[in-house]
Amino acid sequence: MAADFSRRTILAAGGAALVTAASGLIVPAQAKGVAPTPSMRGGSNNYRPGAPIVKRIGGGGFWMSGTVRRAGDGAPLAGQRIQIWAHTTEGHERDSRSHGATLTDADGVFRLEMPQIVPAFGQPHGHLAYDSGDFETVFLRPVMPSSKDTSLEAHFVLQPV
Numbered sequence: 001m002a003a004d005f006s007r008r009t010i011l012a013a014g015g016a017a018l019v020t021a022a023s024g025l026i027v028p029a030q031a032k033g034v035a036p037t038p039s040m041r042g043g044s045n046n047y048r049p050g051a052p053i054v055k056r057i058g059g060g061g062f063w064m065s066g067t068v069r070r071a072g073d074g075a076p077l078a079g080q081r082i083q084i085w086a087h088t089t090e091g092h093e094r095d096s097r098s099h100g101a102t103l104t105d106a107d108g109v110f111r112l113e114m115p116q117i118v119p120a121f122g123q124p125h126g127h128l129a130y131d132s133g134d135f136e137t138v139f140l141r142p143v144m145p146s147s148k149d150t151s152l153e154a155h156f157v158l159q160p161v
Contacts, residue, residue: 036071036136036159043139046094047129051083054100057114058090064126065111066154068104070135076108077158083129084112087120093127119147128154135160 064084068077085099092098102112117124124147128140135158142154 034069034071034074034157037138037140037155037157039137039139040141043127043141044129045127045141046085047083047127047139048085048096048099049131051085051096051099051101053081053102054112057084057100057112058088058097059115060113061150062088062114062116063111063151064114064128064154065109065151066128066156068108068110068130068156068158071157071159074157076104076106077135078104078106078108080104080108080110080130080135080156080158081132082110082112082156083131084114084126086114086117086126088115088117090115093120116150117144117147117152124149126152126154128156130156130158133161 064086066082068080068082069075070077081101081103083099083101085093087093088098090097100112100114102110104110117126124144125141126144128142130138138156138158140154140156142152144152
């Protein structure tokens, strides 16, 4: 007996679904093989373990944002600590006042306002670190296309320890 699987019946079964050819069963689609983010060369420069969680770094005006997901299934990770630091209009990346941390929300999203990032060593760039301990530590060093940009995104996919 052949089942009638139209787009409508698959969507009614829960949105993201797979239909197996042999059995005709509908099973939830699962993201498999979401690879972990490797640490970037130079990402840990001027890192300060335990930088405080802050509402904003300095006077603000620039937004650093991104997401944190789990390797394998890509699930968003809430409550994860992300440290952010950079060379800005208010200080060098080695200055403690240029460092701060924030936590991800229920959807694994983080956002922290900071002073405008300016070029250091020829490139405007930020530094971010996941270092909470439940997952492998990852350092990122995203480079901005232009020093006139007022935001920068970075995305983490974390591998459990």
